[in-house]
Amino acid sequence: MDMVQTEKLVFEYEKRDEEGNVIGVSRAVDEVDIDVQEGQFIAILGHNGSGKSTLAKHINAILVPTQGTMWVNGRNTKDPEELWNVRQSAGMVFQNPDNQIIGTVVEEDVGFGPENLGVPTDEIWQRVEDSLRSVGMIEYRHHSPNKLSGGQKQRVAIAGVVAMEPKCIVLDEPTAMLDPVGRREVLKTVQKLREQKKVTVILITHYMEEVVDADKIYVMDHGHVVMEGTPREIFSRVDELKSYRLDVPQVTLLADELRKRGLKIPDGILKKEELVEALCQLN
Amino acid sequence: MSIKLEHLNYVYSQGTAYEKKALNDICIEIPHGEFVGIIGHTGSGKSTLIQHLNGLIRATSGELYYNGENIYREGYSMRGLRNEVGLVFQYPEHQLFEIDVMTDVCFGPKNQGLSADQCKERALEALRLVGLKEKYYNVSPFELSGGQKRRVAIAGVLAMRPKVLVLDEPTAGLDPKGRDDILDQIAYLHRESDITVILVSHSMEDVAKYADRLIVMNKGAVMYNDEPKRVFEHYQELEKVGLAAPQVTYIMHDLAGRGIPVRTDVTTVAEAADEILRAVGS
Numbered sequence: 001m002d003m004v005q006t007e008k009l010v011f012e013y014e015k016r017d018e019e020g021n022v023i024g025v026s027r028a029v030d031e032v033d034i035d036v037q038e039g040q041f042i043a044i045l046g047h048n049g050s051g052k053s054t055l056a057k058h059i060n061a062i063l064v065p066t067q068g069t070m071w072v073n074g075r076n077t078k079d080p081e082e083l084w085n086v087r088q089s090a091g092m093v094f095q096n097p098d099n100q101i102i103g104t105v106v107e108e109d110v111g112f113g114p115e116n117l118g119v120p121t122d123e124i125w126q127r128v129e130d131s132l133r134s135v136g137m138i139e140y141r142h143h144s145p146n147k148l149s150g151g152q153k154q155r156v157a158i159a160g161v162v163a164m165e166p167k168c169i170v171l172d173e174p175t176a177m178l179d180p181v182g183r184r185e186v187l188k189t190v191q192k193l194r195e196q197k198k199v200t201v202i203l204i205t206h207y208m209e210e211v212v213d214a215d216k217i218y219v220m221d222h223g224h225v226v227m228e229g230t231p232r233e234i235f236s237r238v239d240e241l242k243s244y245r246l247d248v249p250q251v252t253l254l255a256d257e258l259r260k261r262g263l264k265i266p267d268g269i270l271k272k273e274e275l276v277e278a279l280c281q282l283n
Numbered sequence: 284m285s286i287k288l289e290h291l292n293y294v295y296s297q298g299t300a301y302e303k304k305a306l307n308d309i310c311i312e313i314p315h316g317e318f319v320g321i322i323g324h325t326g327s328g329k330s331t332l333i334q335h336l337n338g339l340i341r342a343t344s345g346e347l348y349y350n351g352e353n354i355y356r357e358g359y360s361m362r363g364l365r366n367e368v369g370l371v372f373q374y375p376e377h378q379l380f381e382i383d384v385m386t387d388v389c390f391g392p393k394n395q396g397l398s399a400d401q402c403k404e405r406a407l408e409a410l411r412l413v414g415l416k417e418k419y420y421n422v423s424p425f426e427l428s429g430g431q432k433r434r435v436a437i438a439g440v441l442a443m444r445p446k447v448l449v450l451d452e453p454t455a456g457l458d459p460k461g462r463d464d465i466l467d468q469i470a471y472l473h474r475e476s477d478i479t480v481i482l483v484s485h486s487m488e489d490v491a492k493y494a495d496r497l498i499v500m501n502k503g504a505v506m507y508n509d510e511p512k513r514v515f516e517h518y519q520e521l522e523k524v525g526l527a528a529p530q531v532t533y534i535m536h537d538l539a540g541r542g543i544p545v546r547t548d549v550t551t552v553a554e555a556a557d558e559i560l561r562a563v564g565s
Contacts, residue, residue, distance in 0.1 A: 047458035048429035095456065149525070150325035176456045179324045179485045180527035206458050209530065245460030250488060250530040250552055257556040263563065272530060276537045282563055 003168050003200040004036040004059055004090070008068035011054055028054040030223035031068065038167065041194060041201045043211035046220030047245035052204050055220070059170050059202065060090040073167055088117060091161030095173040097153035106156055107132065107141040113164040131162035134196060135189045151182025155189055162193065168200040169193070175207060183207070208235070209249045212270040219244055232268040251275050286313045286336060286447065286479075291345035293331055305331045307503040309345070313481065318473050320490030320511070321483045323500030324525025329483045330373070332500065333449050336481070337368035366395060369445030373452050375436030379424040384410070384435050387424055391443040409441035414468050430461030437465070441472070447479040448472070454489065466493055488529045491515065491550035499526070512548045531555040
């Protein structure tokens, strides 16, 4: 089943002068067609200003298309009647955890979403407990969010989204401000949610290592989708990726370098285990 | 010419219920001209530490010497210190405010009391150093991309010609090319203009590639203070405190574990390639 689907989606910003008069338009998303199936893990890569965050904001109708259409869980995001259904289907997690947490106690923060959906009180508490458990933060339920580490705060933000029981979670650079362990915690949490709750995950990131397990990667540039494929397909096109200001995981870079210098190593290495295995085969 | 911290302590909200020891007995020395990386988990005290370096935060106890002079002695010119130690905060582009790039970069030198011509000269020099194209000099900073804005913000500090450049996560949120560009530019600056660079980062790969020495912070204290190679040998301990080693270091450990005779104190892709070829080629 299609979870997120777009057809020639266009989004234009109006540029205004100091008096507020429109002096031009700039196209942030330009005729994008994407198709995400239920339960998939999709990554969107692209340089700063390539349009990926603008596209992501369409998925829970923070923005609606200037032209073209976006369907989320079969609903057209342009239809005002469907707005709440769309928002309930797709939840978003942003880069800075401090901008997303509003409660003074962890469990209150997580309960905010379901409360706004009109969920009965008993069920809210049940959902709060379940979602904190699923992100591994249950023992912090009575803590104040501002004493938590970056990774912990981000997991609370994810729990807040999970408590709304969305079918799809969109994460817009959720690890950009985190230390290595915080980064790993967040990714593990996302992975676990996919397995246990079968949620569809759309991850936007600048860290290439984080997307090697994706089912599909979209690469954006100047508002267009310019590459589309599995991680193995995408990361074997090193030069093309670099032309879009992107990179490949360090292990892929190393494999590439060794191959150029004459070692017989297969294409498309994405994980350290694969490279170690390939090198052991040589001996 | 150096920065020296002696038994430096800092306590937040001292005497209240929220009292928290942010820095605990810090003793470090940073000689002039070094490229130092500071790493540590979120909340380990990195940002608090660097704000001491130009006197924005005053230590609760302990001493800080800049070029041999105690900055806490009475009558010490903090203004002079801030002219020499330039601090680039996290997300510095949020601090851009002028009508165009040139005017924004001139703001620092203008406050140092330089003439309009001198300011312009400094600004041009700084903008060239960060590699921003000339066509953007008269554009509003808000029209630029994230990476470009960040360069403008760094140029704003460079225009004050600091002798010590302190950067707090200068690449957070940038795309890979933007990340490499900014760090390459900083490395170039470090080579060309004889300044000390102190780089706070969450990217182990970046500090491994650029820094001469790493200071590892954990819970407000210095945990390691050594060459990157030596520091990343303790990768298991680093993981316990929210950090890690660069991906290539793990590959080398795995290879060694499988009986391939490689050195494990390797922290960059180039080094790893050389070392693997040496071991496997023979």
